[in-house]
Each structure stands twice: as C-alpha cells, then as structure tokens.
Amino acid sequence: MAEQTETRITKMFDRLKAEGRGGLGTFITAGDPDYDTGLEILMGLANAGADMIEFGIPFSDPMADGPAIQASSLRALKKGMTLKKTLDMVRKFRKQDDVTPIILMGYFNPIYIYGIDTFLSDAKEVGVDGYIVVDLPPEEENELCKPAIAAGMNFIYLTAPTTDDKRLPRVVENASGFIYFVSITGITGTKSATSADIAPHLERIRKYTDLPIAVGFGIKTPENAADTVKVGDAAIVGSALVRVITDNLDENDNPTPGIAPKVHKLVSELAAGVRSVNKRIGA
Amino acid sequence: MTKHNTYSAGADEDGHFGIYGGRYVAETLMPLILAVENEWNKAKSDPDFWKEFHYYMKHYVGRPSPLYFAERLTEKFGGAKVYFKRDELNHTGAHKINNTIGQILMAKRMGKTRIIAETGAGQHGVATATVCALFGLPCIVYMGATDVERQSPNVFRMNLLGAEVRPVTSGTGTLKDAMNEALRDWVSNVDDTFYIIGTVAGPHPYPTMVRDFQSVIGDEVREQMQEAEGRLPNTLVACLGGGSNAMGLFHPFLDDETVEIIGVEAGGKGIDTDEHCASLTLGKPGVLHGNRTYLLQTDDGQILDGHSISAGLDYPGIGPEHSWLKDRGRVNYVSVTDNEALNAFQLCTKAEGIIPALEPSHALAHVAKIAGSYPKDHLLVLNMCGRGDKDIFAVAKHLGLDMGDTDQG
Numbered sequence: 001m002a003e004q005t006e007t008r009i010t011k012m013f014d015r016l017k018a019e020g021r022g023g024l025g026t027f028i029t030a031g032d033p034d035y036d037t038g039l040e041i042l043m044g045l046a047n048a049g050a051d052m053i054e055f056g057i058p059f060s061d062p063m064a065d066g067p068a069i070q071a072s073s074l075r076a077l078k079k080g081m082t083l084k085k086t087l088d089m090v091r092k093f094r095k096q097d098d099v100t101p102i103i104l105m106g107y108f109n110p111i112y113i114y115g116i117d118t119f120l121s122d123a124k125e126v127g128v129d130g131y132i133v134v135d136l137p138p139e140e141e142n143e144l145c146k147p148a149i150a151a152g153m154n155f156i157y158l159t160a161p162t163t164d165d166k167r168l169p170r171v172v173e174n175a176s177g178f179i180y181f182v183s184i185t186g187i188t189g190t191k192s193a194t195s196a197d198i199a200p201h202l203e204r205i206r207k208y209t210d211l212p213i214a215v216g217f218g219i220k221t222p223e224n225a226a227d228t229v230k231v232g233d234a235a236i237v238g239s240a241l242v243r244v245i246t247d248n249l250d251e252n253d254n255p256t257p258g259i260a261p262k263v264h265k266l267v268s269e270l271a272a273g274v275r276s277v278n279k280r281i282g283a
Numbered sequence: 284m285t286k287h288n289t290y291s292a293g294a295d296e297d298g299h300f301g302i303y304g305g306r307y308v309a310e311t312l313m314p315l316i317l318a319v320e321n322e323w324n325k326a327k328s329d330p331d332f333w334k335e336f337h338y339y340m341k342h343y344v345g346r347p348s349p350l351y352f353a354e355r356l357t358e359k360f361g362g363a364k365v366y367f368k369r370d371e372l373n374h375t376g377a378h379k380i381n382n383t384i385g386q387i388l389m390a391k392r393m394g395k396t397r398i399i400a401e402t403g404a405g406q407h408g409v410a411t412a413t414v415c416a417l418f419g420l421p422c423i424v425y426m427g428a429t430d431v432e433r434q435s436p437n438v439f440r441m442n443l444l445g446a447e448v449r450p451v452t453s454g455t456g457t458l459k460d461a462m463n464e465a466l467r468d469w470v471s472n473v474d475d476t477f478y479i480i481g482t483v484a485g486p487h488p489y490p491t492m493v494r495d496f497q498s499v500i501g502d503e504v505r506e507q508m509q510e511a512e513g514r515l516p517n518t519l520v521a522c523l524g525g526g527s528n529a530m531g532l533f534h535p536f537l538d539d540e541t542v543e544i545i546g547v548e549a550g551g552k553g554i555d556t557d558e559h560c561a562s563l564t565l566g567k568p569g570v571l572h573g574n575r576t577y578l579l580q581t582d583d584g585q586i587l588d589g590h591s592i593s594a595g596l597d598y599p600g601i602g603p604e605h606s607w608l609k610d611r612g613r614v615n616y617v618s619v620t621d622n623e624a625l626n627a628f629q630l631c632t633k634a635e636g637i638i639p640a641l642e643p644s645h646a647l648a649h650v651a652k653i654a655g656s657y658p659k660d661h662l663l664v665l666n667m668c669g670r671g672d673k674d675i676f677a678v679a680k681h682l683g684l685d686m687g688d689t690d691q692g
Contacts, residue, residue, distance in 0.1 A: 060585040061454065061571060063463040064309040064470060070453050082583040108307060109570045113584030135307040135570065139297060160311035162473055167314060185311055186471040 007129045008101040009154050009177040012051055013212040013233065020280035022229025024049060024271050025214055027105065027238030028263070029056035029072040030089055031081030033245055033255045038076070039089055040260040041245075046100040048264035049271025053093075054132065054236060057086055057106030064134045066189035068239040068246060075253055083110045083119075087126050094127035103156065103177075105132040108143065116144060120151045130154030130177045138170050145174050156180050161201055172209040179205055179213045181232065189239025192218035199231045222273030229277050237270055290537035290613050293604065298487020298574075301610065303603035306486040308573045311470045316573075319477075320488040322393050327495060332388065339384045340499060343417070344374050346381075348500075350507035350664070355634045360654035363518065363661035366511075368504050368532065370668045371640065377669035378500060378528045379410035383479055385496030387414040390477035397476045398422045401465040403430055403458035403524070404594035405437025406640075406669060407481030412446035422446040425464040428456040430594055437673060455588050458598050462572050482525025483602030486573030490602050497531025504664055505535055512662055518543040518653075521666040522646040523616070524560070524596035526605045528668035537613060546605065547649045549591035550618035560589030561618040562601040563609050576603040592621035592677065593641035595669070623648040625681055628671060640669030641677065 016023045026045050031038045045053055058076040062069060090102055104123065111119050111133065130153050136143055138157065145155040154177030162185055163171055172179065181201060183193040202213055215228050216236030228235035244266055248259045293300045298320075306316055326332040340346040349372065353365045370378040383400075390398060398420050402408030408424040415422035424441055428450040431438055441448050454460035462485075469478045483493045508516050519536060521529035523546045536542045551559035559565065562577045569578040571586055579587040579599040589599045608614040619627075624641055627648035631639045639647060646665050654663060671678075679686045 058585075061459060061463050063466045063572070064311075066467075067453065074454070077585060084583075107570075109578075109580070109586070110584035112570055113567075113580065113582070134309050135573070137306065137308065137310055137313045139306050139313070158310040160309075162311050162314045164314060167317075171310065182309075182311060185473050187467045190471070 005149065005152050005154065005176065007154050007177065008099060009052065009103070009129050012101050013178060016051065016233065020278060022232065022274050022277060022279055023051035023214070023234035024225065024274045025052045025054055025216070025234050025236035026050040026241055026267055027054040027056060027236060028241055029058055029069065029076050030086040031058060031076035031079060032072040032242070033075050033249055033253060033259070034079045035081065035085065037255045037259055039092060041263050042089055042093055043096065044260055044264045045267055046097055048267035050100065050267055051234065052101040052103065054103045054105045054238070055086065055090065057083055057104055057110055059107040059110055062107060064187055066187040066239060068189045068242045071246065072242045083114050087122055090128055091126040101129040102127065103130045103132055104128055106134070108133050108135050111144065116147055120147055120153070124151055124153060128153065130156055132156045132158065132180060134158065138173065141174050149174065149176055158182050159205055161185050165204065168205060168208045172211070175209065175211060177211070178233065179209060179211050180236070181205065181213050181215045182217045183215050184218050186217070188217050190218060192220065192224060195227045195231045198228065202231050222269045225270045226273040226276050229274050229279070235274060241266060290608065290611065291534060293607065294487060294491050298490070300604045300607035302568065303575050303606040304487055304490055305575050306573060307570045307575070308486045309470060311473065312466070315469070315473050316486050318393065319389070322389060323488045323492050326389060326392060335388060336385055340381065344380050344384065345372065346499065347503040347507070348372050350504060350511060352511070353635055356631065359634060360651060362655040362659065363657035363663040364659065365650060365654055366516070366662065366664045367637070367667040368500060368664055370500060370528065370666060371670035375410050375413050376672065377406045377410065377640065378497060378531060379407045379481060380413065381499050381531065382481070382493050382496045382527060383407070383410040383414045386477070386479040387418050387420070390420070390479070391418065393477060395475060395477035396420060397472065398479055399425070399465050399468050399476055400479045400481060401425045401458065401461040402481060403427070403461070403597055404673065405430065405434040405441065406595055406673070408446070408448065409437055409440050409444070411479050412441040412444035415446060416444045423468065424448050425451050425461040425468070427458055427461050428452045430457065434594060434673070457588055459586060459588070466572070482527040483530045483604060484525045484572060484574060484576065484600055490574065490604055493527055494530045494534055494604065497527050498534045500528065500531035500666065501533065501535035504532065508662065508664070515539055515542055516662040516664045518545065518657070518661065518663040520545045520547065520646045520650050520663065521668065522547045522596065522642045523601060523605065524549070524598050524642065525600070526602035528666050530602060530604060532664070532666045533614060544614045545649065546614050546616045547646045548616060548618040549589070549593060549596035549645060550620040551590040553620050554618055558590035559618065560591045560596050560598065562589070562599060563605060563616040564618050566599070568606065571600055574603045576606045577601050577609070592624060592681065593645065595640070595642045596645065617649055619645045619648040625678065627651055628678060637667070638671035639667055640671045641674045642669055643667050
C-alpha cells in the first residue's frame with residue numbers, strides 16, 4: 001500500500017471514526033448552472049452537513065456518467081466554465097473553510113491539457129486535497145496518481161462490483177485517502193444498491209486495505225444514504241443534488257431564484273440520514 | 284514484440300504505441316477489457332480462429348477483393364500507375380465487415396450473447412448488424428441523432444437486419460457521443476455484452492485487434508501486386524476517419540521503407556476554417572475513449588466536433604497507432620476539402636464507372652494532386668474502401684439537385 005500522506009481527507013475520516021458515524025460526500029459539477037450560483041452552492045455545502053466535497057471538473061465527454069451529470073457538465077461548459085475557473089472556486093472556498101476536504105473529480109483530458117506539473121502545484125496551492133479521475137485505472141498510474149501522491153495529495157481509486165479478488169490488490173496498491181466503491185455496474189444516477197448488496201463487496205475490499213471506503217453511484221435519498229453508511233464509511237451523493245439544480249432552471253437553463261438553498265436543504269436531509277446511524281453499535 | 288527498429292511490432296504489452304494508446308477506462312470496464320485482451324492473445328495465435336476468420340472472408344465477404352488497374356484515371360493523371368484495392372466490392376459495400384466478422388468471432392469465443400456498436404455514417408452499424416444476423420445475436424447500435432436523420436437508408440438497413448438503432452442525443456449527438464453511449468451501455472451490461480468497436484481506436488487491445496483484422500487488405504495487396512507487377516507498390520494512399528481502412532492497408536508495409544505511405548484526413552471546408560476533421564494535422568494529443576491520441580479539442584481540453592461532408596470521417600480523434608506513425612514520420616498525413624472530395628467522386632464515377640464512397644473520394648482527390656508528378660512506372664495503390672451508393676443523396680444536395688424531402692446532408 002502507498003504511504004499515507006495526511007490530508008484534510010485522512011483527518012476527516014479520523015474525526016468520523018472518533019464521532020462514531022459515517023460521512024456524507026456531496027458531488028456537484030463546478031460552475032453548474034453558472035459560476036455565481038455554482039459558487040453559492042459550493043460555499044454552503046459544508047454548513048448544510050457535507051463532510052467532504054467532490055467537485056466535478058466539467059468535461060465534454062463524461063462517459064461514466066448518467067444523463068443528470070452529463071447535462072450538468074454541458075451546462076457549465078456552455079456558461080464558459082474551465083478547469084482554471086474550477087480551481088479559482090476552490091481558492092474562494094478555502095478562504096472560509098480550511099477543514100472540509102475538496103476532491104476534484106472528473107476525466108483526465110482537461111488535466112492532461114492543463115499540464116500535470118502546473119496543475120498539481122496550482123491545485124495544491126488553492127487547497128485541493130485529492131483526485132478521483134474516472135478514466136485513470138491503476139494501469140495508467142504514472143499519469144497522475146503517482147505525481148499527485150508525490151505532491152502530498154491523495155489519489156482515490158474506484159473499485160466496482162466487477163473488480164474481483166485477483167484485481168483488488170492491484171487497485172489498492174497505490175490508493176490513498178479512501179477507496180471509492182462504485183455500488184452498481186453502471187453509470188451515475190441510475191440503479192441503486194442496498195447495504196445488503198454492498199456489504200459482501202466491502203468485506204472483500206477490506207481484506208486488501210485498511211483505508212476507509214466511501215460508497216457512491218445511485219444513492220438518492222436520506223434513507224439510501226443512511227442505509228449505505230451502515231456498511232460503508234461514507235456515502236457519496238451526486239446526481240440527486242444535480243437534479244435539484246436541473247429542476248430549478250428556466251427554459252433557457254438559467255437558474256431560478258433560491259436554487260442554492262434548495263440544494264443545501266437536500267444536503268441537510270442527507271446529512272441527517274447519515275447521522276442517524278450510530279456506527280459504534282451497529283456496524 | 285521485442286523486435287527493434289520496426290514500425291509494425293507495436294503496441295507494447297500495455298497497449299502503448301510510444302505515448303499513444305493505453306487503457307483509459309473506468310474501473311468497472313477494466314476487468315472486461317483485460318478479459319478481451321486475454322482472449323485476443325489466445326485467439327491471435329490460434330490457427331483455428333484464423334481458419335474460421337478466413338472462411339468467412341472468402342465465402343461471406345467475398346475476399347480477396349480485386350486489385351484493379353485504373354487505366355483511364357492513370358491516363359488522365361499522366362503519371363503513376365494507379366491501382367484501386369476494391370474493398371467497396373465486399374459484402375455490405377465497405378471494409379468494415381472485415382473487422383465485424385473478426386470481432387463477432389471473438390464475442391463467440393468469450394460466450395457473449397449481446398452485441399453493441401457505435402456508428403457514424405452507419406457503415407459500421409450495418410456491418411455489425413449483418414454479422415449479428417449471421418450469428419443470431421441481438422444487436423444494439425448507438426448512432427448520433429443527427430446521423431440517424433441524415434443516414435436514414437442505413438438506419439432502415441440495420442432495422443431490416445434485426446438490429447435496434449438507438450439515437451443518441453447526449454452531448455452534441457454525433458459519433459463521439461454514440462461512442463460514449465456505447466461505453467455507458469457496456470459499463471451497465473458487463474456480464475453478457477461484447478462491444479464491437481468500428482475502428483482502430485478505443486482502449487487496448489482494440490486498436491491492435493481491429494488493425495490485425497483489417498490487415499487482410501494490405502496482405503492481399505502485397506500478394507496481388509507481386510502477381511501483377513512482380514514488386515512492391517511505391518505509394519499507398521488511404522483516407523482516415525478513425526483510421527481502420529488506412530491501417531489495414533498500411534500495416535503490412537510499414538517496415539518496407541521504400542514504400543511511401545500517405546493518409547488523407549477530411550479537411551471539411553478547409554483547414555483554415557473551424558469546420559474540418561483533420562485531427563492529426565490540427566489536433567493535439569489528449570485522452571478520449573480509452574486511448575491517448577491526437578484530438579480536436581479546445582485549450583481547456585474539451586473535445587470538439589469534427590466536420591466533414593463524409594459522415595464516416597467525422598470523428599474528432601484518430602487511432603493511436605496513426606498518431607505514433609505521424610510523430611515518427613513514417614506516414615505522411617495530409618488533408619483534402621469537401622469540395623475536392625466531391626470533384627474526385629464525380630471524376631471516378633465518370634472515368635472508371637465506379638461510384639466511390641465520399642470517404643475514399645478524399646484519398647482519390649489527393650491522388651489526383653500527386654499522381655502526375657510520379658514517373659509512369661511508379662505503382663500507386665489507393666484503398667477504395669467503400670462504395671458510394673449511400674452518398675448519392677448528399678452529393679446530389681451539394682450539386683444543387685433535389686432527390687426528395689429527406690435531408691441527406
């Protein structure tokens with residue numbers, strides 16, 4: 001296993017452990033539905049109860065994502081969102097919050113085109129803690145995983161139900177921060193799995209790593225989130241939050257008033273769900 | 284694979300051609316990609332696999348396709364002896380079927396029972412639907428909504444063959460989005476599904492696997508030219524979208540350094556405009572659809588849509604091996620505009636009685652530019668990779684004729 005650098009991510013999981021509860025990770029696409037509204041949403045996530053923030057880098061071809069996140073990416077791009085502006089939003093967030101981890105999540109090409117070294121130093125400087133890059137499996141670890149770890153950040157690997165025992169040791173080899181378990185074989189925001197479906201997979205993964213495991217894909221409601229943290233260390237919700245944005249746009253995809261509070265309201269409900277499970281007794 | 288100073292030995296065991304290629308896919312797909320690779324490693328050294336492949340090439344596809352001396356065009360150009368490799372005479376009218384036969388045999392070996400594919404112009408979709416009919420497997424073809432509209436005859440063909448065509452409206456609704464959607468389907472149906480990719484792109488092992496199936500083209504040319512002229516050709520020319528017909532012709536000749544090789548990209552309305560599809564000429568290396576390769580993209584790494592009169596060349600990327608061959612300087616990549624291709628289309632039809640697809644019309648347009656500068660004993664082979672019946676509506680429209688109310692542009 002890779003040497004574990006201490007980051008806001010590792011500190012957060014330590015806190016959760018001490019509190020005896022699971023965590024809530026929230027995904028939103030940077031700059032969706034536009035820069036200002038996106039920034040307002042970002043700024044309020046932690047206060048609403050998010051323990052960590054996955055911040056999506058908009059990409060024209062998000063091939064592991066379902067319709068909700070695809071559309072959010074395209075909306076952000078249409079409004080002129082870029083990776084540079086994504087980092088800029090993180091910088092603004094860090095001025096008010098130096099605790100909540102921010103993980104940039106997305107696809108490799110925008111990062112590659114930005115330039116790996118420049119990107120890592122810029123991202124580190126604005127206060128990014130880690131990366132989830134969907135199309136960088138361990139086979140391509142030299143691209144970003146190893147440089148990110150060397151730069152003192154975490155690189156989070158995805159594991160899926162299809163990741164069998166033969167492959168798991170390879171996947172966790174250079175993983176850091178936590179393991180992201182993709183709870184379904186599919187794209188984001190479609191099917192859902194229950195804790196009973198997930199449990200055997202997590203048990204399998206824990207044979208190979210001591211890292212915390214966050215579970216994502218298909219978690220939509222506070223009940224789903226509560227159920228998920230019965231077995232996982234954190235639940236990650238994305239498409240359901242993005243849908244709140246989608247449902248509150250006018251016909252030109254411009255935000256209607258009060259979008260951010262509506263997103264934050266769902267985050268509070270999800271956080272309450274997650275906090276309703278006492279992990280000291282149950283799991 | 285350890286041969287030195289060779290252009291034809293790649294990819295390496297991780298699927299890289301230099302910095303190009305690779306396996307940039309979501310973890311959910313990785314085990315599947317590795318399974319395909321594992322099976323491909325067994326299949327490619329299994330004589331029975333190739334025996335079955337060549338059985339279908341001969342009896343179903345109609346191979347070998349002729350190497351035809353285009354005498355009238357040769358006279359017109361007044362230089363090199365121009366030969367056509369006539370892959371437009373294949374069953375279904377293009378080179379695409381060479382690959383779909385190969386891949387469906389792979390699907391069969393792996394016990395997969397459901398086939399998916401992406402298609403742009405519909406040629407690969409038709410070729411996939413055809414082999415699915417032949418092998419009795421259900422077939423789903425993802426096709427950009429715009430392409431579904433402008434290629435309605437091919438959509439109908441696929442439906443007749445029993446395939447379900449799913450129009451893709453996500454993204455910009457073009458070939459790249461069809462490929463995204465096929466990948467999303469595959470991620471969601473990993474157990475029973477085989478993805479038949481239509482070109483020499485995608486995650487390893489697809490670029491090499493598709494190349495090896497399409498290399499039947501170049502292998503035949505080598506033999507046929509030997510028979511016709513007693514020597515190697517001097518120049519090879521082929522068009523490129525994803526680059527499979529070109530790679531099929533080029534690959535068996537890469538290590539014959541006397542053979543000049545030229546790939547022709549779609550220059551659309553001109554490479555000084557924004558509307559073209561010249562990924563190698565004007566793109567830069569990036570990562571999309573499982574591989575690193577030259578891509579048309581913005582400064583922020585967002586993928587752009589290509590433009591070409593030929594829907595078959597309308598892809599913002601290119602097979603990774605082409606990217607490597609470009610950097611190494613082994614193949615010379617050039618571009619030809621929509622209008623030049625249209626002129627070549629008409630020229631070939633009238634001079635040779637062969638209606639070429641708009642894709643190889645690009646290659647021919649370049650041949651028209653260069654053939655005259657070669658001596659008369661210079662042997663030039665053009666890959667006539669598809670027939671033009673599918674394009675008559677588009678051509679009519681560009682010539683200002685109305686052939687009906689369907690928009691075939």
